[in-house]
Structure formats: structure tokens, C-alpha cells
Amino acid sequence: MNNEEYYDVLIIGSGAAGLTLALSLPDSLKVAVLSKTTIEENATFYAQGGISAVIDDSDSIAAHVEDTVRTGGGLCKPETVQFIVERGRESIDWLSSKGVSFSKRRSKSGRQELHLTQEGGHSARRVVHAADKTGEAIENALVSRFRKSSVGLFENHIAIDLICSHSLPKRCDGVFVLDKSNNQIRSIGAKITVLATGGAGKVYLYTSNPDVSTGDGIAMAWRAGCRVANMEFVQFHPTCLYHPDAKSLLLTEALRGEGGILRLPNGRRFAEGYHPMGELAPRDAVAQAIDTEMKKGGYDHVYLDISHKSEDFIKKHFPNAYEGCLRFGFDLSSQPIPIVPAAHYFCGGVVTDLKGRTNIENLYSIGETGCTGLHGANRMASNSLLECLVLAESSAAAIADKLDKKSTFVKIPDWDESLVVDSEExxxxxxxxxxxxxxxxxxxxxxxxxxxxxxxxxxxxxxxxxxxxxxxxxxxxxxxxxxxxxxxxxxxxxxxxxxxxxxxxxxxxxxxxxxxxxxxxxxxxxxxxx
Ligand SMILES: Cc1cc2nc3c(=O)[nH]c(=O)nc-3n(C[C@H](O)[C@H](O)[C@H](O)COP(=O)(O)OP(=O)(O)OC[C@H]3O[C@@H](n4cnc5c(N)ncnc54)[C@H](O)[C@@H]3O)c2cc1C
Known part of the structure; x- marks a missing residue:
């Protein structure tokens, strides 16, 4: 047995879920993280808005729970919502202790405190953020800590399939992995394997997700025998830039909040025909209106027009959107911008309990890959990063406890390539x-x-x-x-x-x-x- 290729814990994914878990496990364990491109390239990096947590005295856990359950359309699991929401403050403190610099404001008494924003569905200001680059701030801080840790890292390694026992109850013993640098496949053994592979936005033509979001964890888990739930509940963001080279430039909903108008290619305004709130209707209603018009008219896209606002106003309030559009040749301040709705978030995934355990022994799933029952039929903004953090922490404790008791490595098979040839097609x-x-x-x-x-x-x-x-x-x-x-x-x-x-x-x-x-x-x- 080659000891190099055996780990106590093998974590597939280096986003918020994977790295939080890696940094929360005891140092005594031999741990490695797989990332199919670079360590930083994941949905976490692109998160803008922030993380929800009850921080302000005027807010309460009960209110956060109630908002989440209301948004979830009757399918949230109340005990899951309670468990995750209760741990919001703790998660923010943990991230701060790892070096994440959240936006601050000065209180009336002159103290520095977290600046909180409010987003759709939330009845209070409870979104902790780092300007409009929260994901980047989190990922960079976690990566920096990670690089100082003893956890192993395999970048440009893509997991192909889980290695599971045939006997019942099924047990996961490791993973087959392709090293993209040399196209070699090998098997890596692990006492515990964790799927933290994120979502699957790339299954749709338009998505706000990065290229890595191809649902690998969900598919591998399904093939191995895991239960999967609520896959029909896919959240679409109404406004992403439409351009062949702009893979996932999300144009914030605040642009509509500040007077942005949705127009058809002939210039006609249409949102009011679908919802009394017009452009300010909830995210799902706006996405449905755009989709209906695109299908009816056979259009590739519609337009978002905020050109009636001054250049100064746009540059001051929307520097990211302004610069992002300019990179692709569009000037937000002087022309309507082509947009499409885009697949944004998967509420469903691999069914787990509150420790991230799946129905396969020694296989865990956390973050967007998992389905704990937090989101039900609809995700409330900024609850997903919170779920990544809380489940990573709770699974770390469960894994440490499990490995504390006697557990041994199991011999795993080699990948068999004898029957395949190079493709010419x-x-x-x-x-x-x-x-x-x-x-x-x-x-x-x-x-x-x-x-x-x-x-x-x-x-x-x-x-x-x-x-x-x-x-x-x-x-x-x-x-x-x-x-x-x-x-x-x-x-x-x-x-x-x-x-x-x-x-x-x-x-x-x-x-x-x-x-x-x-x-x-x-x-x-x-x-x-x-
Ligand atoms: C543009 C955008 C904005 C968002 N804004 C917010 C927000 O403001 N607040 C909020 O709460 N949520 C937001 N979300 C959602 C949130 O960012 C994600 O749900 C969350 O970051 C998922 O984290 P994760 O760790 O589960 O997965 P990811 O961060 O996506 O990480 C997945 C990792 O798995 C690796 N991987 C995948 N498959 C394999 C494989 N086969 N082998 C090896 N490695 C693999 C990838 O390389 C990557 O490292 C946003 C999402 C997007 C796309």
C-alpha cells in the first residue's frame, strides 16, 4: 500500500465549504483537498452580496428562521433552519478570526461594528459583507490560512468517481482522480471522503456560475448510491450580461433598484405587464417575465437600460458593473446592456443530515452539493454561504469524533484503462x-x-x-x-x-x-x- 496515496480525510473542493472543513479538522489528521482547477476558482470567489447572520440587537434568530421558512415555500426543514441560523454569529466570528475583513461602520457611540445590508426576503439588516466582493475576501483569507497549514493540496486534479464497497451497507473508500497535468488516472484512498464540489449551473446555457460548477459531486454520489433531493428547484438570477465571451458577469439587482429598465430589442418596456412592481418585482418573477418574452419573440436576450442616469452616478454606485460591462465593450452610462437570466443556485443536492453525512458510510457532502433542508423550494439571499460554513464546522466535529475511534484504511483498486483508446472525435x-x-x-x-x-x-x-x-x-x-x-x-x-x-x-x-x-x-x- 502506497502510504502517500492514503488520507484520513479527502475533501473534494476548495470553496468555502471545502476550505472551512480543511481548516477545522484536527492537525493530527492527514488531510488533502482536491481542486479541479486552481484553489481559488469556484463559486465562492464570485459571491458578491454577503453572508446572512443575526448580528444587530433589533434582529432575532426567530425572525431569520421565519424569513427563511417563508421564502422556502413550505419545504424547509425547521430543525435544519434553526440549527444553521443559530450559528450565524459564530461563523462570522470564525471568518474574522481567519482574516476576513468585513465592511464596518461606526456606531452612534463611536465603536467600529459590522456594516449590515438587507436583501430580498430578509425582514432585517443581517447581511455581513466585504463591499460587493464578499466571496473574494472569504476565499482569499481561507486560501492564505490554508497555505500555512499542513493540509495537502492537489490542484488541477478532477475526481472521476467514488470508490465504494459492493457489500452492504455501502462504504466509500476513496476516489479515482485524473491529474490534468499529465492525463494520468490514479486512485486515492481515504477513511472519510467529503464532497464539497459546489453547484451545477453549467448544465444551463446561461449561468452566473464559474466553469467548475458542473455538478460532479451530485453525479458521483448518485452513481455511488446516494439519495438526491429537490433537484427541480434551480434559482435563476434575472440579469447576467449577454456576450459570447462574458461567461458569468452578473449585473446586480440594485441596478433595477436604482431605476434600471428592462426593454425588448425594439425598445418596448415589458416588466409591468407581468407584475405590478415591474422591474422591482421579486427575482423569480422578473426572471420569468424575461424568459417568457425571450421565448415568445425568439430573442437571444433583452436589455437592461440605466443610461438615463448620469455617468457620475453609475460610476459611483456601480463601479463593478460599469467596469465589467466596459471590458466587453458596453457603456452602462450611455447604452442599454444586453442581458439574459442565468442559472445561479441549486437548492437540491445530495441528501445529508446536519453533520453532512450521506446514506453511504464514510461519505459526507457539504456546501452547495448537499441538501440539508435549509432552502426548501427557494433560497433566501446570502443563506448559502452560511450553510457552507455551518455544515463544514459540524461535519469537522463529526469526522474528528469518528476517526478518534478505531478506523483503518481499506485496499482500493487501480483504474483499469485496458479497454479504452485515445479519442479522435x-x-x-x-x-x-x-x-x-x-x-x-x-x-x-x-x-x-x-x-x-x-x-x-x-x-x-x-x-x-x-x-x-x-x-x-x-x-x-x-x-x-x-x-x-x-x-x-x-x-x-x-x-x-x-x-x-x-x-x-x-x-x-x-x-x-x-x-x-x-x-x-x-x-x-x-x-x-x-
Ligand atoms: C456570482 C455568484 C454570486 C453569489 N453570491 C452569493 C452571496 O452573496 N451570498 C451567498 O450566500 N451565496 C452566494 N452565491 C452562492 C454561493 O457563492 C455558493 O453557493 C457557495 O460559494 C458554494 O460554495 P461551495 O464550497 O459549496 O462550492 P464552490 O465554492 O463552488 O467550490 C467548489 C469546488 O469544488 C471543486 N470541484 C468541483 N468538482 C470537482 C471534481 N470533480 N474534482 C475536484 N474538484 C472539484 C472546484 O474546483 C471548486 O474548488 C453566489 C454564487 C455566484 C455564482
């Missing part, structure tokens, strides 16, 4: 990537219907077959690994959306526009019953 992979994301965008996006879901089902089934064939015949490459995971995630979303014959939270279908008590429960998918 890379175009198949890139074509399928594109087709998959278009099908999901057009048929399983913001506004769904039974016939659109059926169309998607037929196409995704074909893609699944083709990708499986490719996977079985050719040598592994990163794009193919991700494509195989994306098609799996797409399949799970379609299954879940087809099951839910009602509209609730983030799932809206034209055939069942109202909510129905009959569906007042999670959509639980079990690979054993598939």
Missing part, C-alpha cells in the same frame, strides 16, 4: 456539451411545461446513451468527465421537475400554475429505486 464531446445546455435552457429552464419536459427527456436520453458509449470507449479527459456528470444532473432535474405537478418556489410550470398540498414534501430520488 473530440467534436462529439463539445457538440454534446452545447446541445445539453441548450436543451436544458429551452425546455427545463425558468418556465416549464409538461410537453417541454417530455421533449427534454427524449433528447437527454439520447445524449445519455451517446455519452455513455463515448465514456466506455475512449481515454478520460476533463471535458468528458464533466459532460458525463452534467447529463446525469440534467436527468435528475428532469425527473424531479416531471414528478412535481404543481408550481412552488423556484419550480414554475404552465400546466400546473398553482401549488398543491399533495406535493408538500421533498422530491426524493433514490438510485436503488431508479
Amino acid at each position: 473530440e467534436v462529439v464531446v463539445s457538440h454534446n456539451w452545447d446541445e445539453l445546455r441548450r436543451v436544458m435552457w429551452n425546455y427545463v429552464g425558468i418556465v416549464r411545461s409538461s410537453s417541454r419536459l417530455q421533449k427534454a427527456r427524449r433528447r437527454i436520453d439520447l445524449l445519455k446513451l451517446e455519452i455513455a458509449e463515448f465514456y466506455g470507449s475512449y481515454k478520460m479527459k476533463s471535458d468528458l468527465i464533466e459532460l458525463r456528470n452534467l447529463v446525469q444532473v440534467a436527468d435528475l432535474i428532469i425527473k424531479s421537475a416531471t414528478h412535481r405537478k404543481e408550481s412552488r418556489g423556484l419550480h414554475y410550470t404552465l400546466d400546473y400554475p398553482e401549488s398543491n398540498q399533495k406535493y408538500n414534501e421533498d422530491t426524493l430520488l433514490d438510485p436503488q429505486e431508479d
